[in-house]
Amino acid sequence: MNPDGTLCRVAEIPDGGGKGFVLEGAEERFAIFVLRRGDRIVAYRNRCPHRGTPLDWLPDRFIAADGEHILCATHGALFRFEDGVCIAGPCPGARLEPVEIRRKGEKLQLSGPRYEGVSSK
Ligand code: FES
Numbered sequence: 502m503n504p505d506g507t508l509c510r511v512a513e514i515p516d517g518g519g520k521g522f523v524l525e526g527a528e529e530r531f532a533i534f535v536l537r538r539g540d541r542i543v544a545y546r547n548r549c550p551h552r553g554t555p556l557d558w559l560p561d562r563f564i565a566a567d568g569e570h571i572l573c574a575t576h577g578a579l580f581r582f583e584d585g586v587c588i589a590g591p592c593p594g595a596r597l598e599p600v601e602i603r604r605k606g607e608k609l610q611l612s613g614p615r616y617e618g619v620s621s622k
Contacts, residue, residue, distance in 0.1 A: 506610040508535070508602070508619060514542065514609070519563040521547055521555075524611075525618035533600045534563050535609065536571070536582060542609065544602040545585050549573040550595035571597070 514520050519536040532547035532555060547555045551573065557563055558574035565572035570588070571580040578590030585597030601612035 506612070508609045508611055511537070511542070511604060511607050511609055517564070517568065518561065520561050520621065521557060521563075523620050525620070535602065536563060538582065542602065542604060543582060543585075544600040545571075545597040546600055548598065549575060549578060549592075550587065550597065551576060551578055551590070551592040
């Protein structure tokens with residue numbers, strides 16, 4: 502990752518889909534995913550509030566078959582794209598942990614803590 506917090510280019514996130522990343526810190530690894538719908542981009546920690554597992558069974562598959570909601574593949578919880586709130590499944594009302602991200606031109610940058618490295622999941 503660049504010192505300015507650049508995660509990737511916007512074009513690397515498929516429109517209507519998402520991409521997972523692992524941030525490497527001195528003492529922790531932190532899995533996140535980024536989703537894009539046109540110009541709307543959100544990012545969450547890749548950790549389900551129900552049991553703490555990653556949401557995707559297959560790499561970068563975060564969107565449910567309805568094309569609208571975020572899916573946790575473990576027990577089928579559905580979360581809203583815009584705020585990560587669970588609207589169906591075993592943890593209604595629970596929320597995915599948001600990750601601060603900003604767009605700068607064609608780059609996506611982390612707004613929060615800096616990590617020493619980043620890799621695609
Ligand atoms: S671990 Fe995600 S719905 Fe159960």
